[in-house]
Structure formats: structure tokens, C-alpha cells
Amino acid sequence: MSELTRMTWQETRAAGRSAIAVLPIGSQEQHAGHLPMGTDTMLAEAVTDAALARLGGDPEVVRLPALPFGHSPHHLFAAAVSLRASTLQAVLDDLLDSLAASGYRRVLIVNGHGGNDEIMRLAVKQYVLRADVALAACSYFSLGDGQSPGHAGMFETSLMLAAHPDLVRTPEPRPVVDPPPLFSDSPYPGLTVERHGEWARAGGTTDDAAAATAAHGAELLAGRSAALAEAIRAFDRSTRDSHASTEGAR
Template sequence: MSQSRLTELTWREVRRAGEDGIALLPIGSQEQHAAHLPMGTDTLLVEAVVDRALALLDRETPAPEVVRLPALPFGHSPHHLFAAAVSLSAQTLGAVLDDVLDSLVTSGFRRIMVVNGHGGNDEIMRLAVKRLALRAEVTAAACSYWTLSDGDHETGPEAEVAPGHAGWFETSLMLAAHPGLVRTPVPARTPVEPPPLFDHPPHPGLTVERHGEWERVDGSTDDASGADPDRGGRLLDGRARGLARAMHAFDRATRSSPRTEEKK
């Protein structure tokens, strides 16, 4: 078996899988996504990309051995508490990731990959992976799903607004992955002046946060009323193919560590 779910394995099967397999942890959030998308959008989308990527890998020979963990459904979302969110502090999310990753190492895994679905988790996730590699003999990787693609050049709305928040990109993906959860018709977004600085910094390379911005833009970064399920499906597939390629590359690069080679 090249792929399995941690929830469905016995402890002995987990130990065997950890010898050569990659533990894959998706992480998401529960937070407002404007008036038309559900709170769990980030979790639902990262799961959709992960599951499509694993389905692609399962068709290949040989396929990397992957143990998929249940998605962590809570993330760092204090900027969405103005409406509704279930948010962990940065310190708590970092500690939760430390505990989960340490548990995987103790259970026998030496290769771990974290795939993220929420922008507020990104820096915290990457720091957790760096800390893990400093304290344990493990190789770990991290990515946010929207940063990966199949290499096709994207033009139009997807190139301009990805990933955004509750806008054209996420709404298109949700229309493809979970159309029944999108409240339609999707309302047009009213432009605000001045535009929010978190999405349009005054100078390239700056990260700018201004108090009250998210509430002022009513919880979304861009207009989702023209969201397209067909384009959303292609974008989902592209991210899944990108993740599958990334997992293949991670597998090839980490099958034998330098330390293992020295012992032979």
C-alpha cells in the first residue's frame, strides 16, 4: 500500500509506515469567509488539494509511501475575529505543531511534510518545521498549497488575486470542490477607498497592517461575484499536480539521508 490514513492504521502499521513513509499533515482554519463561503473554507480546500495530489501519486509506479493525517482544522486567525473565527494564538499554534510533529518522530517517522491552507499559518508552520529539524533526526518540508502549480502560466483573474481571501480565487475553487457550500448568488464586493494596505502595500517588499482593515473591506480581498467553477477546477487540478510533483521531489531527495549512508 503506497498511501494510507493514520486514523485507519494500527500502531504496528504506523511503525512500519514510519520506516520509509512520509507523514503528511494538512492544516487549515475556521474563520469568516465573507457572506458566501463557509468558515471551514481553508480546511476544505487544503484537503481537496491534498486528496487530489495523493490520487495522482497513487497512479504512478513506484509511488511514494504516504501516511495522511487528519487535517488540523484550527489556525491563527485573530484578524478575522471581528466577524467570527476559532483562532489559536501564534504561540499556541506553534506549540500544537511542535507536539504533533514530535509525536510523529516518536512514532517512528523520519520524513514529514506539512501542507497549509491558510495564510495566517504560513510563517508559524515554517518556523515549526525549522525547529523540528534542529531538535530531531528528521527531514521536514512545508508549503502552502496555493504556492504550487503544474508550471502552466496562469493569466487573468487567477494571476492577479491568488490566493486572496473569500475572493475570486477561493470562491472559484470552492465552486469546483464543494459547490453546495457556496451561498449564491455571490454578491459583488463594494470597492473601498483607500484600498487596504495588507493587500496593496505602498511599496514592493513591505508587509503593512492597518488596524480595522479587514472589517472595513467586509472580510474579503477582492470581488468574488465572477467566480468560475470551471476555472476553479483547473486551478485545483494545477495545485494538486504541483503538490504531487513536490512530494515526488521530496521523496527522491530524502529516501536515504547522509547519516544513513555513512552507517552503511
């Protein structure tokens, strides 16, 4: 793995001929009272770096600095630094445009925040309509047999205990919410339901974090990074012949 931040421009251009550029994206938002604002960004980075370590340089990857801001208006009831959906899509479009102009023909976005998912996928779908590139996008938690991680609950707290234990405070009991919030418990499979004020009533969490452990977090990190490594290999195999060459991206 190479890190874009540490590369010269000549090295950057040369790598773009064959390497996959990997961009983690996250958010800055409340995660109850026990996790830091940058949880989504740090976990996207942790899973990405663990996956790239698993790959051992095959395929060749250039790891970009993480985009630390995302679409988080639903967390502004507490605290967040949020981009509008249109702004996030425009930022991703600019980043993809810059990478293409710099010689990269294959880019993978690795997302760590649920609010970014649809926007990220739309940005990828729209960009390939006007540039000869191969793009991929995923949320690390939903790859393979991944389950919905919830927010500031068992999943994220366990992962943070494994990746950044010094930043995890003691979880507070999750408030009893009646009626139960619908944003994390749809009344019908495939139906997205949002109801005003529910994030605040639920204390900004989807489930109880009290039983989270570092050991469980290590298992989650291993599983999610293995899935991401396999996704990168699959992206490489399916695009290597068509979009890895000595030609530029334009």
C-alpha cells in the same frame, strides 16, 4: 495512500520507516458571506487528496487528519475560532514530536490559510534543530508558479465551487474601500503592511468573487494538486536515502 485514522498502531509504526506523513492544516474563520468557516481546511484537504491520487502510491504517503484550527485573529471582527501564534507553533511541535516518536522521519505540512504560513515554517525550522528528521512545509497556493489566492474572492470561491459546491452561497458585492486596504496590495514589493481595521472595512474579502466558476475552480484544483504532487516527489527524492530507513525516528 494510507490514512492514519484507519491504520492500526502496528501498521503506523511500519509505515513510518519509509513513508512520508502528510499533514493538512487550515482554519475556521469568516470567508465573506458566501463561503463556510472551514473553507481553508477543506481546500487544503481537497488539494492534498487530489495530489496524493496523482501520486498513485509512489512515493508512499500516510495522510493525517487535517488540523482544522489556525491563526486567525484578523478575522475575529466577524467570526473565527483562532489559536495564538505561540499556541499553533506549540501544537505543530507536539504533532511533529508525536510523529517522530511513532517512527516517522519525514513529514510534510500542507497549509491552506495565509495566517499559518510563517508559523508553520518556523515550527519546521526549529524542530529539525533537535530531532534527526526531514521536514517540509508549504502553502498549497504558493507552490511553483502559484499566485496569492486572496481571501474569499475569485480563487477560493472557484475552488469551493469545484470541491464543495453545495456549501457556496451567492456572493455579495464587495464593498468599495477607500483608501484601498494594504494587506493585499502592498505599496512596495516585499513590504508587508497592516493597517488597523482594514479587514472589517473590506468586508473580509480581498477581491470580487462574483465571476467565480466551478470550471475555473477545477482548473485551479488540477494545477495546485499537480504542483503539490511534484513537491512531494521532490521531497521524497531529496530525503529518501538520508531519512527513510528501517530505524526509528529517535
